[in-house]
């Protein structure tokens with residue numbers, strides 16, 4: 001038994017199906033529950049975009065609020081710090097004599113490095129970070145991580161029949177915090193910042209129930225490629241990315257649906273897509289910082305240049321391609337874009353605009369409400385031909401895509417994709433720097 005533990009929340013903003021939290025509650029007499037927002041998230045980074053945009057921040061704030069609400073009956077409270085987690089945790093360790101640190105293992109290289117730094121700084125403490133953001137634990141995989149299959153298909157064939165551990169309930173008892181631990185107040189957000197999605201475990205679970213109590217899973221596969229329409233895909237991604245619901249909880253709900261209504265191609269395809277998520281998470285664990293390299297996991301980098309004006313046109317939705325513009329405007333206004341839309345704009349970024357894919361991935365990181373480091377950078381690498389795609393470069397024919405997915409032009413009209421269509425390279429470097 002530890003006298004005092006610290007549980008560090010990251011992209012796992014829930015109390016249920018949280019093995020690390022359950023373990024902390026069982027092993028510690030007192031517990032500090034910490035969330036750190038790094039000041040660096042909110043200013044432009046290496047690729048001119050911010051690591052945290054307003055839509056996602058709003059979703060995170062809702063989720064933190066919800067955790068505080070859930071903690072009230074336990075007379076506990078989240079400790080919020082606007083500080084680097086390594087600094088915040090180091091200070092708390094020396095102030096309160098913490099003996100054990102817990103987290104759910106995170107897929108990002110940067111986050112894994114922070115965990116390692118803490119372990120190096122405090123080798124005498126106990127560190128626990130079980131897998132719970134993925135469907136399977138690393139021990140369950142039928143291969144060593146270094147032998148991760150090079151393609152999704154090979155991965156899927158090896159894991160799709162693996163038995164899934166049952167999702168666990170929220171801990172019944174949460175130990176009290178020591179007295180006097182200071183927290184910053186949870187900030188509010190501007191009321192004009194509305195969204196289709198509200199953060200938190202409760203709304204995530206409600207959404208899951210609503211979806212699987214409807215008939216939608218029965219024809220998911222037929223409509224999932226549509227450019228728009230709330231019901232055309234599950235819309236689980238914001239809650240999965242923030243960890244308000246776990247992937248195992250989604251699959252348990254899917255199995256419940258299949259037990260009631262029978263399994264078909266569409267319901268299977270929801271699992272198929274979750275396996276893509278699973279693949280990219282293990283891919284990120286396997287390849288570490290190569291996820292962010294221009295050459296990705298390949299030997300040589302694609303030939304690209306940097307055209308500030310093309311980048312700005314893409315971000316703002318004023319390229320010569322109305323369909324791409326409509327997608328980029330939807331993304332900017334709502335923080336969400338369909339999978340088809342993401343593929344089209346990423347392909348345009350790499351092929352038509354011939355830009356360095358990492359700038360596009362970083363713009364997505366800022367804009368997406370469902371940003372997930374492994375899935376975002378993994379998909380961008382894939383489309384840029386430097387990742388897990390055995391076929392190499394994949395270029396979408398924008399004209400054909402428009403005919404197929406927006407034949408009447410209603411999507412383009414809705415998002416005003418043709419309101420400002422500029423020729424490529426009509427302005428020059430005076431447009432630099434591009435701010436989000």
Ligand SMILES: Cc1cc2nc3c(=O)[nH]c(=O)nc-3n(C[C@H](O)[C@H](O)[C@H](O)COP(=O)(O)OP(=O)(O)OC[C@H]3O[C@@H](n4cnc5c(N)ncnc54)[C@H](O)[C@@H]3O)c2cc1C
Pocket residue numbers: 224233234235236237238240241270273274276277278280337338339340342343346364368370371372373375376377379380383
């Ligand atoms: C360039 C690019 C960047 C992307 N960035 C992200 C990101 O940051 N965060 C994110 O969650 N998804 C990302 N995706 C994947 C996908 O577009 C979204 O998961 C999906 O559009 C979310 O909507 P949904 O929940 O309705 O998806 P559904 O179609 O209902 O799929 C169900 C779940 O399966 C997973 N999934 C679906 N498609 C993919 C995929 N291609 N790769 C991995 N997992 C998938 C997601 O967890 C999703 O919530 C990206 C795709 C591309 C092409």
